[in-house]
Amino acid sequence: MPGKGAWLSMKNELLTDRAFVERVFREAYEIGLSSASRGTVASYIPELKKADPKAFGMYMMTDDGYSLAFGDCLERFSIQSVCKVIILAESLKLFGFKETFSHVMMEPSGDSFNSILKLDLASSRPYNPMINAGAIELVSLLVNKVGYDELLDETRALCMDPAIDLDESVYHSEFETGDRNRAIAYLLKSKGVLMGDPEKTLDLYFRMCSLSVNAKSLAGLGLVIANNGVDPFTGERLIKEEDVRTLKIIMFTCGMYDYSGKFGMNAGVPGKSGVGGGIVCAARGPMGIGFYGPALDAFGNSSGGVKAMVHISEKLRLHVFDYN
Ligand code: GLN
Numbered sequence: 001m002p003g004k005g006a007w008l009s010m011k012n013e014l015l016t017d018r019a020f021v022e023r024v025f026r027e028a029y030e031i032g033l034s035s036a037s038r039g040t041v042a043s044y045i046p047e048l049k050k051a052d053p054k055a056f057g058m059y060m061m062t063d064d065g066y067s068l069a070f071g072d073c074l075e076r077f078s079i080q081s082v083c084k085v086i087i088l089a090e091s092l093k094l095f096g097f098k099e100t101f102s103h104v105m106m107e108p109s110g111d112s113f114n115s116i117l118k119l120d121l122a123s124s125r126p127y128n129p130m131i132n133a134g135a136i137e138l139v140s141l142l143v144n145k146v147g148y149d150e151l152l153d154e155t156r157a158l159c160m161d162p163a164i165d166l167d168e169s170v171y172h173s174e175f176e177t178g179d180r181n182r183a184i185a186y187l188l189k190s191k192g193v194l195m196g197d198p199e200k201t202l203d204l205y206f207r208m209c210s211l212s213v214n215a216k217s218l219a220g221l222g223l224v225i226a227n228n229g230v231d232p233f234t235g236e237r238l239i240k241e242e243d244v245r246t247l248k249i250i251m252f253t254c255g256m257y258d259y260s261g262k263f264g265m266n267a268g269v270p271g272k273s274g275v276g277g278g279i280v281c282a283a284r285g286p287m288g289i290g291f292y293g294p295a296l297d298a299f300g301n302s303s304g305g306v307k308a309m310v311h312i313s314e315k316l317r318l319h320v321f322d323y324n
Contacts (some may be wrong), residue, residue: 014316015066018066024315025060025070027243027315028058028321035197035307036054038297039293039296039303040053041053042296047169048078052124055292057071062285062286067219077277077292077294078167079209079274081132081222081272081274082156082272082273082278082280083209083211085251089158091138100138102125103126104134105126107127107231109127113130116184117168124193130251132181134191136194139201139208140185141195143204148207151204156250157231160221164211165211218289218290222283222287223286225247251272251282256272256279256299256301257299263309269318278294
């Protein structure tokens with residue numbers, strides 16, 4: 001009997017036909033590749049402008065070691081907002097559900113990820129941990145308890161990728177141009193809700209956003225989440241079962257910016273994207289899927305990644321409300 005929130009670890013009989021699975025992923029790759037260059041590479045962090053808009057890669061892995069790799073799946077890029085999943089996981093681990101959600105809400109914001117509007121006008125508690133205000137608030141909690149090195153180790157473990165490291169140039173670029181994030185941190189401080197020193201908080205947040213991953217690392221993170229928080233290859237529990245459930249719900253409802261509703265409707269899996277072009281998805285199998293496509297759509301999601309995931313989900317019946 002699966003435990004609380006264990007739905008993604010339910011077996012998917014469609015996955016046993018590996019020729020079919022490979023065909024579906026190959027088609028998804030072609031779809032993603034052809035729509036990848038339709039978007040625009042993020043430019044508000046100057047270093048991100050250097051990415052090749054035509055790049056596209058995807059990686060899939062399941063708990064029995066089965067994996068598929070396509071295109072630029074080993075190309076390194078900065079994790080950006082995907083780190084918000086790790087920040088939330090760490091906050092749940094160190095402070096628990098109640099304390100964490102006394103600092104942030106669990107509602108989609110309906111505004112862009114770096115908006116300051118609701119924080120100023122509607123609520124001093126950021127709407128959710130997947131927008132900048134929410135992640136910065138949680139980092140302000142974390143900064144008093146963990147250092148960057150510890151969070152880096154956590155990230156490496158959760159992504160099953162010991163090679164993850166800081167991309168110094170992205171970090172400097174974020175630091176130099178992060179005025180909107182500074183505004184958010186200081187607004188939180190002015191409202192008396194920021195829990196740590198604003199500069200230390202921002203430094204840790206910028207570092208987390210600048211970690212260099214690839215589509216394979218994101219597939220690893222997706223797999224750990226889909227596998228209920230356990231690294232399937234070592235058997236080590238990395239995230240508590242109840243915390244994985246929380247992560248999946250927050251990713252599902254808030255992970256894809258203002259496209260979260262439509263992504264939920266069309267792909268139907270917990271996902272999180274970043275402006276570096278990465279998307280992590282946790283799917284039934286249990287299966288982790290990572291995408292890299294730096295050309296972003298109007299919502300800030302990798303255009304190729306979104307299209308590819310919708311195809312995979314439809315063909316492999318991964319939508320969480322399509323199985324029971
Ligand atoms: N580092 C980026 C920022 O704070 C992360 C945003 C994102 O990926 N959506 O603006």
